[in-house]
Amino acid sequence: MHRYVTDFILDIVQNSFEADSNNVELVLREDDRYLDMTVRDDGKGMSHQMLEKVLDPYQTDGIKHIKRKVGLGLPFLVQATRSAGGSFDIQSEVSKGTVVKCRFDLCNIDTPPMGDIPSTLLALVSHPAAKGVEIERSLSTSKGSDSYHLSREKLLEVLGSFTTVATLNLLMEYLQSQEEALDRFKVDHIPVL
Amino acid sequence: MAKMTLEDLRKLRESKQDALRKRDVEGKDCQVIVGMGTCGIAAGAKVVLDAFLSELEAKGIENVSVTQTGCMGLCHVEPTVEVIVPGMPDVIYGNVDAKVVKQIVADHIIGKKLVSEHVFDKPAADILKKD
Secondary structure, eight states: OOSSHHHHHHHHHHHHHHTTOSEEEEEEEEESSEEEEEEEEOSOOOOHHHHHHHTSTTOOOSSSSTTOOOOOHHHHHHHHHHTTTOEEEEEEETTTEEEEEEEEETTSTTSOOOOOHHHHHHHHHTOTTOOEEEEEEEEEETTEEEEEEEEHHHHHHHHSOSOBHHHHHHHHHHHHHHHHHHHTTOOOOOOOO | OOOOOHHHHHHHHHHHHHHHHHTOSTTTTOEEEEEOSHHHHHHTHHHHHHHHHHHHHHTTOOOOEEEEESOOSOGGGOSOEEEEOTTSOOEEEOSOOHHHHHHIIIIIIITOOOOGGGBOOSOOHHHHSOO
């Protein structure tokens, strides 16, 4: 099981990369209580039957692992959000793309801790199957609000490539500075029992 | 740290590149590939990726390539890492954590010696079995 909310983010966005998407959009909106995540891609999409299958942990398309009968990416997310007072929704259309929307209730005791956002975004932006990636991250609480936007294309233009340790560490530094700017508006999430 | 702009990042890269050119020998062509499927992520592969980035930088080896791949089919020994170093056999390490990353960097990448206790040497029984 995934230990952090960010592990789910990484896992779900990877699905979009693997669906041959040219553009993937990740939106992370956080407020005093909830984290809303939207992952929108223009990949190959899924039929209605396929959609039912991907939500069933005992089914998989058998493409990545020919003999394997289980696929856990989406079912993990569904379970984690629903068992902790959040919500989950998926819309998909063949050859148009897929939209996954979910909400984590950060004040629910069963919601996993957030995890490390800069290192997750680093893994996503530098993922070898990634093409166009746009990330919108915003925080809006009673203390105030701030946001930042990341474009893989623009970062690539500045750094040249995302493969060596040197460039990845520069990228990490950049991502950490973006997330740190949001820190002063972060609030403690006290579990509501 | 103040919020960096893309322009700050560009300047930082240019200043680092000069330093990098001076020691552009050690660790060249080395590759580290981290398995980041659902199984890998659940087992802590992201921590391993971060650990490689910070450990290699700490040791001053910045031109190793670090990439990600999906599930390597070795879920029972996740997190898994493939390490490719010229003059060494290509190795898949299993059960890697931040501590093992330090060992791999010091022994395998710098010392050219295998970290034997984490070498994944045989496939799982369920893969070996013929249907």
